[in-house]
Amino acid sequence: MIKIDKENTEEKILNAAKKVFVTKGSDGARMQEIADEAGINKSLLHYYYRSKEKLFAAVFKFAFKKFAPNLMGIFENESDIFTKITSFIHSYIDIINKNPFIPLFIINEVSKKNAGFVGAVIKNSGMNIDLFEKEIKKEIKKGTIKQVDHRQLIVNILALCVFPFIGRPIIQKVVFEDNENQYDDFLKSRKEEVSNLIINSITLTEGSDK
Amino acid sequence: MIKIDKENTEEKILNAAKKVFVTKGSDGARMQEIADEAGINKSLLHYYYRSKEKLFAAVFKFAFKKFAPNLMGIFENESDIFTKITSFIHSYIDIINKNPFIPLFIINEVSKKNAGFVGAVIKNSGMNIDLFEKEIKKEIKKGTIKQVDHRQLIVNILALCVFPFIGRPIIQKVVFEDNENQYDDFLKSRKEEVSNLIINSITLTEGSDK
DNA sequence: GTCTATAAATTGATAGAC
DNA sequence: GTCTATCAATTTATAGAC
Numbered sequence: 001m002i003k004i005d006k007e008n009t010e011e012k013i014l015n016a017a018k019k020v021f022v023t024k025g026s027d028g029a030r031m032q033e034i035a036d037e038a039g040i041n042k043s044l045l046h047y048y049y050r051s052k053e054k055l056f057a058a059v060f061k062f063a064f065k066k067f068a069p070n071l072m073g074i075f076e077n078e079s080d081i082f083t084k085i086t087s088f089i090h091s092y093i094d095i096i097n098k099n100p101f102i103p104l105f106i107i108n109e110v111s112k113k114n115a116g117f118v119g120a121v122i123k124n125s126g127m128n129i130d131l132f133e134k135e136i137k138k139e140i141k142k143g144t145i146k147q148v149d150h151r152q153l154i155v156n157i158l159a160l161c162v163f164p165f166i167g168r169p170i171i172q173k174v175v176f177e178d179n180e181n182q183y184d185d186f187l188k189s190r191k192e193e194v195s196n197l198i199i200n201s202i203t204l205t206e207g208s209d210k
Numbered sequence: 211m212i213k214i215d216k217e218n219t220e221e222k223i224l225n226a227a228k229k230v231f232v233t234k235g236s237d238g239a240r241m242q243e244i245a246d247e248a249g250i251n252k253s254l255l256h257y258y259y260r261s262k263e264k265l266f267a268a269v270f271k272f273a274f275k276k277f278a279p280n281l282m283g284i285f286e287n288e289s290d291i292f293t294k295i296t297s298f299i300h301s302y303i304d305i306i307n308k309n310p311f312i313p314l315f316i317i318n319e320v321s322k323k324n325a326g327f328v329g330a331v332i333k334n335s336g337m338n339i340d341l342f343e344k345e346i347k348k349e350i351k352k353g354t355i356k357q358v359d360h361r362q363l364i365v366n367i368l369a370l371c372v373f374p375f376i377g378r379p380i381i382q383k384v385v386f387e388d389n390e391n392q393y394d395d396f397l398k399s400r401k402e403e404v405s406n407l408i409i410n411s412i413t414l415t416e417g418s419d420k
Numbered sequence: 421g422t423c424t425a426t427a428a429a430t431t432g433a434t435a436g437a438c
Numbered sequence: 439g440t441c442t443a444t445c446a447a448t449t450t451a452t453a454g455a456c
Contacts, residue, residue, distance in 0.1 A: 047421075107380060128384065152400075166317060171368070240430090241432060253441070253442085255433095257440080431447085432448095438442100
């Protein structure tokens with residue numbers, strides 16, 4: 001009995017649901033569309049996942065975990081703080097590049113938070129900034145970097161990485177005359193742009209210890 | 211016949227629709243909820259605005275105009291480039307502060323763009339970056355600022371201004387232990403934080419003309 | 421496990437009285 | 439102009455055959 005890569009029905013449903021929920025949102029998604037996308041009968045959605053809400057919960061958990069994990073782990077290795085932050089930015093943009101619609105999806109669903117499980121998912125995701133905070137404060141004390149607020153810093157990093165993706169449709173129209181290829185090139189250059197900007201913002205100024 | 215500030219039915223409907231559409235989105239909004247919010251009968255929504263889509267179009271136009279206009283006008287006055295950019299950032303954050311849910315609303319609705327009028331609204335909004343581009347290139351030539359890409363610059367500014375608002379629910383949870391007051395304080399300090407970061411990024415480095 | 425048929429609830433829209 | 443009553447379409451969910 002060899003295990004083929006052919007996905008079973010439950011997996012087919014979950015994958016189809018990811019696609020539809022993430023692009024259409026919990027309100028805009030239709031069970032029929034998910035069934036069509038999975039190539040199966042609509043009743044099977046309810047057979048495997050009792051309700052639309054339950055199916056959505058499974059998708060949300062998956063999506064959130066994709067953006068929570070391991071990233072802060074970068075701050076556990078032995079390299080210097082500048083390398084760590086640069087690595088973080090590069091990795092994070094890579095992840096978003098591979099899943100460009102997930103950030104907006106998460107923001108929207110957390111915003112409406114009409115389901116109780118959302119808060120729980122965030123807590124259980126292991127996403128926290130303790131390690132980041134500790135690291136920044138340590139380097140400030142050592143005099144390696146400027147005296148920055150670690151919360152401002154992490155929000156700056158996230159903003160610069162995420163916004164070009166979630167704001168793409170409108171930025172592309174207004175700033176790039178709706179040229180897709182040009183915008184793809186722009187996105188490619190963001191890793192360097194964001195790294196330089198952030199590193200520059202924490203680097204000590206000549207003749208200043210503040 | 212004195213005109214009282216009491217709004218007529220049409221205005222009541224539009225104001226209620228703004229509130230509901232902006233917070234719930236075009237998919238999540240319900241005509242009944244808009245009617246309740248306006249304190250009138252549901253039929254009247256159709257009497258004044260033929261359909262849900264037409265009513266939504268009115269709301270979207272209003273919302274988009276609120277974020278498009280006059281801001282680029284700052285670049286027409288006579289102050290130096292650093293003052294202009296700082297003014298832009300301060301004004302923009304002020305506007306978002308007064309309408310914190312509109313940016314996410316616009317991003318979402320432009321993203322789904324299932325209505326043709328969205329593209330038209332953007333075009334007719336007068337929002338364009340020509341003036342900004344011209345100004346930045348002029349200052350680079352003059353040697354007042356670094357040789358930056360004006361498109362990277364405007365995206366950086368928008369990202370740093372907008373993201374803390376649209377990402378608030380999740381950032382507040384993860385970074386601020388869900389403390390609302392602390393997050394309000396954080397937002398207040400963003401004007402200075404963003405201004406410093408951006409100005410720092412375009413300021414010429416000592417002993418470098420690049 | 422998977423399908424067809426259908427129930428049950430929601431919701432945008434209209435008709436018609438006042 | 440504003441209301442009540444109702445339609446028509448959509449959509450989630452279930453029952454039951456195979």
